[in-house]
Amino acid sequence: IDALPLTEATGLPFASGKDGVAHACGHDAHTTILLGTALALATAPELPGRIRLIFQHAEEVMPGGALDVLSAGGLDGVERIFGLHCDPRLPVGRVGVKPGAITSASDLLEIRLNSPGGHTSRPHLTADLVHALGTLVTGLPALLSRRVDPRTGTVLVWGAVHAGEAPNAIPQSGVLTGTLRTGDRGTWAELEPLVRELVGGLLAPLGVGFDLHHRRGVPPVVNEADSTELMSAAIQRALGEHAVTGTPQSSGGEDFGWYLEHVPGSFVRLGVRSGQARARDLHQPTFDLDERALLVGIRVMVGTALAALAE
Known part of the structure; x- marks a missing residue:
């Protein structure tokens, strides 16, 4: 594994940690694990290769800070990359492992509607923008469920809707935002034109105009089989044979997926x-972790690093 010398390490091991402001999903924990891994490996008298540690920046900003790392040559010469993420569903000492897709692709949707506006007593003389928003809120997820293979785990969930202020006035503008996720890489490539088609079809009878901003986010994280087997074996050696457990594919997005499109x-x-x-779930203000997990994470990453170098 080609990498910077540990004394020049600038980031998350080929075990991906996080940096930046402490966040409710545990970014500070990931950073601590990364730093602990670096300190542990730096005490080794000699390593049979080099390791690059890469702090993952701007992971929450679509389409992810991993693209900046890639454009800066952060993975040049790297043969394999490994990462971890806190999971409050699993007890300390257990590590969820899954070959294949473990997260989903995640896009952002923003749909801005416009109409002439008018009075609620005469909706037939204008275009009812609020009714149009309601049509999209319920209709677009329903149509997607009939146009996309349900086995792909594709789901659209709205996060915000805004329009108008007065109870007796039909507003001239409104906005609807949400996330569109899928567990299938091929489906992800087809969603943008499909969404545009469906939005146009739903709004055409209502006379309301729209402007769709479909911001593509991150691809699914798809674990390579040999690397997953290597990491699983390293975890068992470091923590015991019962430490490894299965884990389902998440609908959450993770920009580590960009790395896996370049190296296994x-x-x-x-x-x-x-x-x-x-x-407590991730991204909740009450999220907390048992700090014993920090040492477990360090053992996972050090063990994985040594196993990869020994290949």
Whole structure:
């Protein structure tokens, strides 16, 4: 594995951690694990190769900071890449492993509607923009479920809708935003034209104009089989044979997927739940982790690094 010397390390091991402001999904924990991995490997008298540690920046900003890392040559010469992410569903000491797709592609949708506006007593003399928004809110997810193979795990969920202020006035503009996710790489490539077609079809009878901004995000994280087997074996050696468990494909997005489109690798779920209280989900302000998971994460990444170098 070609890499910068550890003394020049600038990031997340080929075990992907996070940097930046502490976030409710545990970015500070990922950074701590990465730094601990670097310190542990730096104490080795000699390594049979080199390791590059890459801090993943701007992961939450579509289409992901991994593209900046790639454009800067961050993966040049790297043979394999590995990463992990906290998982509050798993107890400390367990690591979720899955060959193939482990996350989903994630896009952002923003649909801006426009109409002449008017009075709610005379909707027949204008175009009812709020009714059009409601049509999209319910109709677009329903149509997608009939036009896309349900086995792909494609799901559209709205996060915000805004229009008007007065109860007796039909507004002239409104906006609808949400996320569109799919677990299938091929389906991801086909979604943008399909969404545009369906939005146009739903709004055509209503006389409301629209402007669709479909911002493509990140591809699915697709774990390569050999790298996943290597990482799984390294975890068992580091933590014991019962440490490895299966994990389902998540509908969440992760820009580590961009790395795996350039080099083989694997991405796992690190258990952080103490079992003392009700598990808190990621991206909740109450998210917390059992700090014993930090040492577990370091052992996972150091063990994986040494196993990869020994190939």
